[in-house]
Amino acid sequence: MPATVIERPSRAIAKRGLNYCAECGRLSEENLRACADCGGEQFKRVPHVGTIYSYTTVRRSSGSFVLALVQLAEGRLVTGRVVGAGPELRIGLPVQFVSPEEEDDDSGARGVSFGPHSEWNL
Amino acid sequence: MDRSVSVLGIGQTRVANHEGCSLRSLASEASRAALADAGLRGVDAIFVGNMLSNQTTGQSHLGPLVSSAIGNGVESVAVNAACGSGGAAVRQAYLAVASGACEAALAVGVEKMSGLPKEELVRALASAADFQREVVNDASFAALNALLMQRYLYEYNAMRLDFFVFAEVAHQNALSNPNARLRGGCSLDQYLSSRMVADPIGVYDASPIADGAAAVVLTDSRLAAEKDKRIDLVGSACATDTLSLQERADPLWLSAVEESAHAALDQAGLMHGDVDLFELHDAFTIMAALCLESSGFTPRGTATTFAREQGIHLGGALPISTLGGLKARGHPVGASGAYQVVEATLQLRGEAGPNQVPDASVAMTQSIGGSGATAVTHVLRRMA
Numbered sequence: 001m002p003a004t005v006i007e008r009p010s011r012a013i014a015k016r017g018l019n020y021c022a023e024c025g026r027l028s029e030e031n032l033r034a035c036a037d038c039g040g041e042q043f044k045r046v047p048h049v050g051t052i053y054s055y056t057t058v059r060r061s062s063g064s065f066v067l068a069l070v071q072l073a074e075g076r077l078v079t080g081r082v083v084g085a086g087p088e089l090r091i092g093l094p095v096q097f098v099s100p101e102e103e104d105d106d107s108g109a110r111g112v113s114f115g116p117h118s119e120w121n122l
Numbered sequence: 123m124d125r126s127v128s129v130l131g132i133g134q135t136r137v138a139n140h141e142g143c144s145l146r147s148l149a150s151e152a153s154r155a156a157l158a159d160a161g162l163r164g165v166d167a168i169f170v171g172n173m174l175s176n177q178t179t180g181q182s183h184l185g186p187l188v189s190s191a192i193g194n195g196v197e198s199v200a201v202n203a204a205c206g207s208g209g210a211a212v213r214q215a216y217l218a219v220a221s222g223a224c225e226a227a228l229a230v231g232v233e234k235m236s237g238l239p240k241e242e243l244v245r246a247l248a249s250a251a252d253f254q255r256e257v258v259n260d261a262s263f264a265a266l267n268a269l270l271m272q273r274y275l276y277e278y279n280a281m282r283l284d285f286f287v288f289a290e291v292a293h294q295n296a297l298s299n300p301n302a303r304l305r306g307g308c309s310l311d312q313y314l315s316s317r318m319v320a321d322p323i324g325v326y327d328a329s330p331i332a333d334g335a336a337a338v339v340l341t342d343s344r345l346a347a348e349k350d351k352r353i354d355l356v357g358s359a360c361a362t363d364t365l366s367l368q369e370r371a372d373p374l375w376l377s378a379v380e381e382s383a384h385a386a387l388d389q390a391g392l393m394h395g396d397v398d399l400f401e402l403h404d405a406f407t408i409m410a411a412l413c414l415e416s417s418g419f420t421p422r423g424t425a426t427t428f429a430r431e432q433g434i435h436l437g438g439a440l441p442i443s444t445l446g447g448l449k450a451r452g453h454p455v456g457a458s459g460a461y462q463v464v465e466a467t468l469q470l471r472g473e474a475g476p477n478q479v480p481d482a483s484v485a486m487t488q489s490i491g492g493s494g495a496t497a498v499t500h501v502l503r504r505m506a
Binding site for chain 2: 024025026037054058060062065078079080081091111112
């Protein structure tokens, strides 16, 4: 995989971790026995931080949003929205998983969101 | 395969906003034209390429819809490979004839996209992406292609401007195609100043939605022996990749495109340099670039340079989208792959009029479903 990741985040920064469903790719913070989406029971532990691999601002009549491929710090790509990034949006920008509860989005979408990482600066 | 297969007849409707024209009437117009061109009254089997009829018209089960419309009670089934449905239907017809199961088979791609509100259509199209990984994040195909294009610009140090050549050539070629959807050309100023859909993809990087149908009649080559222009399907291959971009080792490399292109050329016993024209899947300008690279016509990261320096116009080293491509002829999704084979046949017969590629004897067509998840490649050759 052509990596954008320049250096691994420190253990302290990556400590939160997420569960990645091996079946459907859903990312979750909770330790569930079965995936809430697909019922899969195999999870991989992945870091909750990564960098933007690619991004776009999707413009719709209903408003615009940022979609991205995020490369998690262990190398895996995931698709998600990026919230709260302004002009600093770029390939390589460090981001972190945003819990659905933390998110200020009432669109009802059940996707994944990332926001700029505050401590890990590349 | 046991038998060689010829393209005996072709037919198409205009690609347009066919309001008041049903799926059935579009499919039968193209099919009847192909049968008449072949000089046949019927075929042994029909394969209908379509992606969206259920969502756009409420009608699925297109096999009997089409067979009954053209007065034929033969085997008839629909094939859905998203935007690659047209190519996949041609391949099923090819397999039916090559295997010896049928003497003659018809493949017709048909799509009706007008009339549906834009947001609904975007959602319907997105159903061909990975629902759990991509669509839950509201990813549309424009957005997914934008992710590829943005990454391409980054990895290869390219500019959006570099992709203008793909829009320019397709629009130029569509000017003289009476069946094309967009016949207004595309200037550099239009390209650069057009509205962004999902940056860096602007309006002129994307293909227009449209209604249309295209059909081909494939037969055992013995039935084509008396024709003065015999065109054979000498290579046919289909390969698949992950539905989602995120699961690919390298999103900028379309491995299904690579595999199907090489398999089709190998079967044909031909090399890249033998291909006189390439009807590729330019649903977005970035796709044109990735198809050229992954098919092996130019090394990775060099498609825009290749297009500019070697030429992809009618007189260039490798003409593409010779009658406008998906980009300007229009992209009635499930029909586009069948249009490509119709257009390649016109070129090899020498019947492409002002769009004729001089001395064309080998053509490649490539129809893609999703963001490279299905790729169907055909190689056609003029035999006499």
